[in-house]
Amino acid sequence: MPLTQLNFQPGIDTENTETGAEGRWSDCDKVRFRKGLPQKIGGWQKFSQDYYVGVGRALEQWLALSGARLEALGTDRKVYVFASGTSADITPLRQSNSLTSVFNTTANSANITVNHSSHGAKVGDFVTISNCSVANVGGIANTSIDAEYEIVTITNADAYIITSNNTASANVTTTANCTAKYQLSIGPDKQTFGFGWNTGAWNVGTWNTPRSSSNVTIDMRQWSINNWGEDLIITQRDGSTYYYDSSQGLSDNRATEIANVPTASTLSVISTETRHLILMGTETTIGTPSTQDKMFIRFSDQENFEQFTANATNSAGSQRIAGGSEIRCARPAKGTILIWTDTTMHSMSFVGPPFIFGFRQLGNDCGSVGLNAAIVVDDIAYWMSDGQFFRYAGAVQELPCSVLNHVFNDINKTQYAQVYAGQTSNFSEIIWYYCSSNSDQIDRYVIFNYLENSWYFGNLERSTYQDNGVELNPLASEYTANSTANTFSQINGLTAGRSLIYRHESGVDADGTALEAFIQSGDGDIADGEEFSFINKVIPDFQNMEGNAVITLKTRDYPNDSKTTGEAITVNNTTRFYNTRIRGRQSSVRIENQNLGDNWRFGTIRINIRPDGKR
DSSP: OOOEEEOOOSSBOOSSOTTTTTTSEEEEESEEEETTEEEEOOOEEESOSOOEESOEEEEEEEEOTTSOEEEEEEESSOEEEEETTEEEEOOOEEEEEEESSOEEEOTTOOEEEEEOTTOOOOTTOEEEEEOOSSSEETTEEHHHHSEEEEOOEEEETTEEEEEOSSOOSSOEEEEOOEEEEEEOOOOOSSOEEOOBTTOSOTTOSOTTOOBSOOSOEEOOOOEEEEEETTEEEEEEBTBOEEEEOGGGOSTTOOOEEOTTOOSOBSEEEEETTTTEEEEESOBSSTTOGGGBOTTEEEEOBTTBTTOOSOOTTSOOEEEEOOSSSOEEEEEEETTEEEEEESSEEEEEEEEETTTEEEEEEEEESOOOSSTBSEEEETTEEEEEETTEEEEESSSEEEOOOTTHHHHHTSOOGGGGGGOEEEEEGGGTEEEEEEOOTTOSSOOEEEEEETTTTEEEEEEOOOSEEEOSSSSSSOEEEEEETTOOOOOSSOEETOOSOEEEEEEESSSSSBTTBOOOEEEEEOOEEBGGGTBOEEEEEEEEEEEEEESOEEEEEEEESSTTSOOEEEEEEEEOTTOOOEEEEEEESEEEEEEEEOSTTOEEEEEEEEEEEEEOOOO
């Protein structure tokens, strides 16, 4: 019998059954398509050796006027900047107080009670104690007392407990004076349901009984990080907006709250053409958080982000848009700013005085699932909506997706807000990271290749992602919830949860460990399954191969049968062909790698296949 070449269309198809996906690929992990052919994705290495506290929720890169490359990472607990191998904590301070008669200690305990009337802190917040006025407190030297702490217990509104790295030798009460600097309170590391009183519908349940279930969602901590020249403008979701001056260096240089700015906004964006700071989902009365309206927009005076009050001599203003219940996402595009609510899409374009900006609704039933679920590439917007994907290129269009059921049948909708969209421009890819149905942190991704119009997916824990530009490689952050690794600064009482930033498309391994990848085809047959087939020879064809790859042929007689796995064929650059013996009505092929240093790009596979009679 002559050899038969197996040809497969690019991309993954999960909308059909494996039998229906004949001539298609049906499953994969850590594989991409380039010019129609599948290949293992690039590896990654640590970009910074530093561990950061919390889960990354925003990642930004920019260049200082000096030419220095800088990166900012916002987590649920802190905000960081990294430059030239040095990390710095730039988390804003919410208050700084000079305290008297501060500390209580208990002999043989490392716990210290801090007495501060109306401190406003909560468990997990960070406070820095300095200028302790006595040489030791209960036997703990003031040089040890002066440190940064994570607050471990709230005693009451006037006291809380921190943990020293030393143990007290005596009981003392309200001893010493100090300065206490409180960082911005931490936020939830994921979306959660609010339980307790007043979270249920009227007349549901028993009076004076807290609810154990709820449809009230408590938003996680997220950030909008925008470049303002060589500096940053940072907005806390449902909080205030801050300015970071990079020219002041990394030492003791924190982001500070912008004067006269609204104190509660969903997000911020910069109008790059006009240099307006735009706050969305913000206050109707500046400085009054209770007036926050999730559909209300304010924009500052041009070039003056401290002026949000409109008058006859400036270009500040406001507008409430209609359509939806909350603004969820905004992205600058050519000549406009695109805005997504939970159900609609709008544009915001500069029109000049007296209105400054004009607004236009672009589409219905096409909202974004979260703050970072949309991206603009080559003036085309792509985004994830509830149950589908869209693009905008002059008109809103549903994006046909051959893996739609794979994504939305196994996605945690409660964690939609975590979805993070990015671009890998070198491979023409739009990538969305998301939480699978059994995970409350990101563990999956799906990719749309916009040049080849193909889809593929995999498993990877990345909570933020940024394409190359400032850096030569894309950057992404990974969160490990149980990590207690030391951070670059000493924080006493620090609990678990760390993030690392990786440099992607770097090498072929996963930061020194094997990067395993695979791709699986749909089932093929002879004469629509009328004939059984017998395969006795395999001729592989790979490109750019390093190390080994493993080819496995699998067969079954009927679509609902379990597959019979044939011999695993290990191939490398010296493999010419391989003799095998495998028989079945339907057959599929799986290509994978398992070892350190393996890399491959699949070309074709030719097999010696012949009919083997009916059964």
